[in-house]
Amino acid sequence: MNEEQNLTTGSVPGKLIVFALPLLFANLLQSFYSIVDMLVVGRIVGNTGLAAISNASMAGFIINSVCIGLTMGGTVAAAQYKGAGDEKGQRETVGTLFSIAFLAAILVTAIGLSAYKPLFRMLNVPPEAMGDTCAYMKIICCGTVFVFGYNAVCSILKGLGDSKSPLAFVAIAAAVNIVLDIILVGPFAMGTEGAAYATIASQGISFMISVIHLKRRNSVFDFKFRHFAVKPDKMAAILKVGLPAAAQMAVVNISYLLITGMLNRFGVPVAAASGVGLKINTFAGMPCWAIGQAVTAMAGQNFGANDIDRVRKTTKAGLYLNIIITLLTVLLVQLFAKPIMMIFNPVNAEVISDGILYLRICCGANSLVYAVMYTFDSFAMSVLQTLPCSMHFLDAVVRFP
Known part of the structure; x- marks a missing residue:
């Protein structure tokens, strides 16, 4: 059965919600990679293993953010060609994106393997957690190609x-x-290394399944060698969105990494608490990201179909949904901060109290500002624009009829 939707017709809020829900569940499940690692390692290895994964996961987030941001250009280009009914453009976009993703994966892997040790020293990873942190990160870096490949297909x-x-x-x-x-x-009894192997194995399986699905179900790409040729115009379109998005997401995650480094100075319990708090905060942002991804795809298809009014309605609906859902999520985290923290470490009172403080500060009113910003960023990407060029389009959207 073909799962592709035509997002240029039908109820705008209805289509947006139906399209966003699977993305939300996919984002939640994908985050389970590191969440499950932390749950299992935290309970079996203890605080040292938890601190190790907390620090290594932060570096892993940078790799993932570069990957997601770069491949986001493929979503926009594919959506616009889909809206315009251009199958050749869709086919060339797929081939070009795969080639870009493969080359980027090699580059990022090389940088990651050479940089993680000095990075962790700079971040003041607790000495007792340094060995586990480096071991975990080395394995994760070797699985980067799976992350790039999977995100390119998706x-x-x-x-x-x-x-x-x-x-x-x-x-x-x-x-x-x-x-x-x-x-x-x-x-x-492989400790943190076992958790890392589990993560890259699951990512590799996910990538292989996604490639097989794309080959069998999609008529615009059959994985012939000639289809992997890089088309300059398609590469320019992908990178026009992908490079700024990757840079933006990398900068955000680097800032989190630097904060983690400062907190590492206070010892293992604080490092563990901040890592868990960040994971929870990341989970709380999942609905916002899903709606933003839906806005990008839906607005992109309608922009390709030259239906600017529907682009405006899509962004407007996404904005309202993001504000409402983010508000509800923040309230839930604030009300149940302690029980949530106890899921990860039910016995260490210091980790629990520090984690609650982290959530009180980081998952609050600022999340609503982020929800608004991310909605408009998603819209801007959908029309292949980056700031400040998108301000003209943004003005057209916010002037609600």
């Missing part, structure tokens, strides 16, 4: 209107990750 599928298939891929990968985590960290 970005294309989202642009073509398919948000359900990525959910299926992630569900399988999450199940594999949970099983391997329990086995490798527990009975095999």
Whole structure:
């Protein structure tokens, strides 16, 4: 069954919600990679392992952010060609994006492997956690190609209107990750290294399944060698969105990394608490990201179809949804901060109290500002614009009829 949706017709809020829900569940499940790592390692290895994964995950976030940002250009280009009914443009976008993603994966892997040790020293990772942190990060860096490949496939599928298939891929990968985590960290006693192997194995499986799906289900790409040729115009379109998005996401995650480094000075409990707090805060942002991704795909298709009024309505609906859902999420985190922290470390009172303080500060009113910003960023990307060029389009959107 073809899961692709035509996002240029039908109810705007209805289509947006239906398209965003699978993306939300996929984002939640994908975050389980590191969440499950922390749960299993925190309970079996203890605070040292928890601090190790907290620090290594922050560096991993930078790799993931570069990957997601770069491949986001593929979503926009595919959506616009889909809206315009241009199958050749769709096919050339897929091939070009795969080539870009492969080259970027090699570069990022090389940088990651050479930089993680001095990075962790600079971040003042607690000495007792340094060995586990480096071991975890080395393995994660070696799986970068799977992350780039998977996100490249999913970005294309989202642009073509398919948000359900990525959910299926992630569900399988999450199940594999949970099983391997329990086995490798527990009975095999591999500690944090076992958690890292579980993560890259699940990512590799998810990538392979997504490639097979794209080959079998999508008529615009059949994986012939000639289709991987880089088309200069398609590369320019992808990078016009992808490079600024990757840079923006990398800068945000680097700032979190620097904060983690400052908190490491206060010892293992604070480092562990901040890592858990960041994970929870990341979970709280998932609905906002899903709606933003839906806005990008839907506005992109309508922009390709030259329906500017529907682009405006899409952004407007996304803005309202993001504000309402983010407000509810923040309230839930503030009300249940202690029980949530106790899921990760039920016995260490210092980790729990520090984690609650982290959530009180970082998951508050600032999240509403982020929700508004991310909605408009998603819109700006959908029309292949980056600030300040998008201000003209933004003005047209916010002048609600």
